[in-house]
Amino acid sequence: MKVGEISYTNFLPIFHGVNRVKLEREHGISFVKGVPAVLNKKMKEKQLDVSGMSLYAYLENEEQYELISPFCVGSDGGVGSITLFSKFPLRSLDHKRVAVTNTSATSVGLLKIILKTFFQFENAFTVSDPCLPTMMKHHDAALLIGDDAIKHRKDTNYYQYDLGSLWKEQTGLPMVFAVLAKQKNVNIPPVLVQEMEQSLAACYKDSFHRLINEIEDASLDRLFWENYFQNALSYELTPRHVESINLYKTFAAFPTKQEKM
Structure with missing residues (x-):
């Protein structure tokens, strides 16, 4: 199984604490890092089984994917990036x-x-x-x-x-920028979701301090990064986030499955 990992800092908490060595050795799961545009393309071409994706790319081919709850990258107001x-x-x-x-x-x-x-x-x-x-x-x-x-x-x-x-x-709604999705015909080992949930929980537990310490320019503007992770970003796909996704989809006027045909 190949898992796409968005290389932007805002996606770090979901994968920061994941035990990649264990997942690859015991479950055959490997990770591919890239910017959203690259991972979106790989998912569309089915070169990846699971990946972080731009919301737009997910909605373009929504019938091909399933969302993995409760993960997303969003903001309830200003995001800063x-x-x-x-x-x-x-x-x-x-x-x-x-x-x-x-x-x-x-x-x-x-x-x-x-x-x-x-x-x-x-x-x-x-x-x-x-x-x-x-x-x-x-x-x-x-x-x-x-x-x-x-x-x-x-x-x-x-x-x-x-x-x-x-x-x-x-x-009046939060905005969702990225989601975590899988190919519809793929069964995900529960351990992968557990690892991601634990990674995110650990980041929240220590107020993202360990993660921030690893960011190159954190020492130059630590207050920005603390606010960025703790206040600006949201990682839980709530009903309000789903409502926002549906509204974005309406405004963006994605073609229906029949129209694509």
Whole structure:
């Protein structure tokens, strides 16, 4: 069994304490790390049995997968790592050029919902590698996610807008950015779910201190990381999170199974 592990820091708690050696030796479970776009593709092509996935990629082929509860990566308001950097105030972005990261589809879809559905803006979008200086050379705004967004959080050259906050303001719901899913025909060894649950519980028990100590720039801004894990992020797929997923699905207008055929 091959398990995809999202390489962004926000996904760390689910796999941080997992005993990979034991799982591989006793259960034949191996782990593949990658950014969401890469893991999404591998899941679609059935190269992975289980994986963290962008919500968008999960919904695109929902009939192929099953969610593994109670895991997700979400936020009930500002998240701190899904950020629109802009040369202009948000309300002035109508008809502006926007560069979007090529590393995940969920946040790109969310940005389009916010600009088009919530604000009735018309924008031209360009998919780009996640490099802020390059993206802003020829665009008015740029969307970065995960660690790429976090490292520019102190950049004062641009307005910054947190997409988790904008979604909560408009819908009153938390936002789900990533889910844990499996191929429908795959049976997961219970020990894998137990290991992930224990990993997440251990992180909460020590207030994420051990995990934060392993992050490269934690010593430079420890308060940010403590707030990020303990307050900004949520990892439990609650009924409100499911409601949010369904609303996102409606706004994003995914084709039905019949339409795909």
